[in-house]
Each structure stands twice: as structure tokens, then as C-alpha cells.
Amino acid sequence: MRKIGLFILVIAIGAALFVGGNFVYGWTAAGPAPKDLTVVIKEGSTLTKAAETLQEAGAIKSAQAFLNRARLLGGGANIKAGEFFIPAGASNSDVIDILQGGDTISRLVTIPEGMPSVMVRDTLMAEPLLTGNVEVPAEGSVLPESYSFQRGETRQAVLGRMQAAMQKTMAELWPKRDPNIVVKTPQEALALASIVEKETAVPSERTTVAAVYSNRLRQNMMLQADPTIIYPITKGKPLGRRIRQSEIADVNDYNTYSMTGLPKGPIANPGRASIEAVLHPADSPALYFVANGKGGHVFANTLAEHNANVAKWYAIRRQRGEM
Structure with missing residues (x-):
């Protein structure tokens, strides 16, 4: 009887070791994903719920087996939300570790x-990985920049970060x-900065362009900025043609060829650089500028120049x- 009992004990211990070893092996063995996935x-x-999602995606074989092992061997850290990269065979x-580490995939708009x-x-509406609708934000309320987002995030949430960035700036x-x-x-700074932004793409010119318009405002001269003619027509989209004389003469809250002062x-x-240019304009008496044929502008202090x-x-x- 003693031999039989000892034999049964050995069998039981062996079975326990086998089950335990298999349990641990299943935790560290290569997973079923044949290729990288998200x-x-x-x-x-x-x-x-995460385990069910992982099983549906093919990252693990069994949600229940994953749960059992994770609860015993996975440590106590909470999993994070987001889009995760799971390498093949993970x-x-x-x-x-990936879910607890929170190292999510970053996408940019x-x-x-x-x-x-x-x-x-x-x-925002053209980005297929975002969700939901979004209204046109207030003009000048968004800081131009690249913003990270996660698959399935709402467009409104991303827009909110863009507007918060402008407020912070x-x-x-x-x-x-x-x-x-x-x-x-x-x-007013944003209104003037938006004109500066539209009038030059040359970084070194921004503060001088800002000075020209600042000088004109002080002298109660019309700003005569072409982009302010276009804005009421297209809401800022490219006009796609030359500006008409009737549009130059049009009276509205934006056209600085038909009024003095800033647009509405x-x-x-x-961008930040144009805002800074308006807040710190060049020390220049210039009142005029015109294209120089090389992508920039030439500035003048007098009408004759x-x-x-x-x-x-x-x-x-x-x-x-061209003429």
C-alpha cells in the first residue's frame, strides 16, 4: 500500500509540475500572431474586455487562458487604453507588458x-482614423502644428487640443x-498676425511686414492687404483666379482696401512666429512692400520709392x- 501511495504521490507531483510548467510556458511562449498587428x-x-479584444484580433489564442495567467503572472499594474502595436509572435x-506600459501608437494630423x-x-474630416463630426472652429482659434491622435479618437477631442494650444500660446x-x-x-494681435502669415512665407520678413501694417494702422492708412479681399469670398480657401476690381471695391468687414483699421x-x-512678429515688430519706418521676383519682398518708406x-x-x- 505504501508503494502504491508513493506512486500516486509521485504521479500527482509530476502532474502538478507538468500543469504548472505548461501554465508558465504558455505565458512566455510565442503567441499566435503570424504578423505584426495593431x-x-x-x-x-x-x-x-481587453482579453476578448486581443483574442478577436489574433494576438492571443484564448482570452480565458490569458486572463488566468495575467492575474497570477502579469503583475499588478493597470492596462492602458489606446492603439497598441503587437509584434508577430508576441x-x-x-x-x-505592452498594454501596461501604455506605449501607444502615435498618429499625426x-x-x-x-x-x-x-x-x-x-x-480633420478627411482623417479616416478619427470619429465623429466637427464644426468649423472660430477663425484664429487653432494653433498650426502637428498633433498626435489615436485611432478611434473623436475629431472634436483633437480640435480641442488645437484650440487649447492656441490659448496657451x-x-x-x-x-x-x-x-x-x-x-x-x-x-487684434491674431487678426494682424493672420494677415502677416498670408502676406509672406519668408521667415526673415515677418517682423518687417508686421512693422509695415503697424505703421499703417498708426497713420490711419488702409492696410490694403490682398488676402483680406479674398477671405469674405472663399473663407480663406484659394481664390483660383485674379481678384476682380469689383471685389477690391467691395465694402465688408474684412476688405482692407475699402476701410481703415483691422478686419473684423x-x-x-x-503660426507662433507670425504672432511673435506682431508682438515684436521690426524697428522700421516702412509703409509699403511689393514682390521682388525672388520669392520675397522689397520694402519702401515712401510712395515714390x-x-x-x-x-x-x-x-x-x-x-x-505674366503681363
Whole structure:
């Protein structure tokens, strides 16, 4: 009887060791994913729900087996929500480490400097990995930048980060403005910065362009900025043709060829550099500028100088066959 009992004990111990070894082996052995894949764990998911999602995606063989092992061998850290990269053959142990580490896949949506708000909405709506609808944001309320997002995130949430970034930027820059600048409120600064953004793509020119418009405002001169003619027509989208004389003469809240002062509000979403240029304009008496034929502009202090520069620009255009 003793021999039989000892034999049964040995068998039981062997079985326990086998089961235990298999349990541990199943935790560290290569997983079933034949190729790299991504898995989205939704906000508020429990470990059970995450396991079901992982099984559906093919990252693990069995949700229940994964749960049993994770509860004993996976440590006490909580899993995170988001989109995760699961490499081919990742073990159960690898998978739980990925979910607990929270190293989610980052995707980017980019808003270029000077993009009008109607196109910000178009950009967000065109991103297929985002969800939900979004209205056109207030002009000038979005900071141009690249923003990370996760698959399945709402467009409104991403827009909220864009607008929060602009609010933070203005809160940082406005108190540091030069004394005696012409703009008196952050909203006026955004309106002028949006014109500067649209008028030059040359970084070194921004502060001088800002100075020209600041000088004109002080002298109660019309700003005469072409982009302010276009904005009421297209809401900032490219016009696609030359501006008509009737549009130059049109009276509205934006056209700075038919009124003095700033337009009613921004005509685009200006970048940080253009905002800084308005808050710290160049020390320049310039009142005019025109294209120089090389991608930049030439500036003038007097109308006579400006007319001479315009004549040179027209000569360049005639040589190019544009006139």
C-alpha cells in the first residue's frame, strides 16, 4: 500500500509540475500572431474586455487562458487604453507588458501655418482614423502644428487640443509683447498676425511686414492687404483666379482696401512666429512692400520709392510673360 501511495504521490507531483510548467510556458511562449498587428483597447476597458479584444484580433489564442495567467503572472499594474502595436509572435507576457506600459501608437494630423478654419475642418474630416463630426472652429482659434491622435479618437477631442494650444500660446506671448505696439488686445494681435502669415512665407520678413501694417494702422492708412479681399469670398480657401476690381471695391468687414483699421477678425490661423512678429515688430519706418521676383519682398518708406519698386516688379512679370 505504501508503494502504491508513493506512486500516486509521485504521479500527482509530476502532474502538478507538468500543469504548472505548461501554465508558465504558455505565458512566455510565442503567441499566435503570424504578423505584426495593431489592437485598440477602448477607454474604460477591463482586463477581461481587453482579453476578448486581443483574442478577436489574433494576438492571443484564448482570452480565458490569458486572463488566468495575467492575474497570477502579469503583475499588478493597470492596462492602458489606446492603439497598441503587437509584434508577430508576441507572447502573453509581451502583450501584457505592452498594454501596461501604455506605449501607444502615435498618429499625426498637421495644420500648416495660415490654414483657414474651413480647411482645418476639412483636414480633420478627411482623417479616416478619427470619429465623429466637427464644426468649423472660430477663425484664429487653432494653433498650426502637428498633433498626435489615436485611432478611434473623436475629431472634436483633437480640435480641442488645437484650440487649447492656441490659448496657451497667446497666454504665454501676450504678456511679453513690446510696449506701445499698435494692437491692443490678443484678438487684434491674431487678426494682424493672420494677415502677416498670408502676406509672406519668408521667415526673415515677418517682423518687417508686421512693422509695415503697424505703421499703417498708426497713420490711419488702409492696410490694403490682398488676402483680406479674398477671405469674405472663399473663407480663406484659394481664390483660383485674379481678384476682380469689383471685389477690391467691395465694402465688408474684412476688405482692407475699402476701410481703415483691422478686419473684423483673423482671416486664417496664424503660426507662433507670425504672432511673435506682431508682438515684436521690426524697428522700421516702412509703409509699403511689393514682390521682388525672388520669392520675397522689397520694402519702401515712401510712395515714390514704392512706385519705383512696383515698376521693377511689373518689368519682371512682363519678362516672364505674366503681363
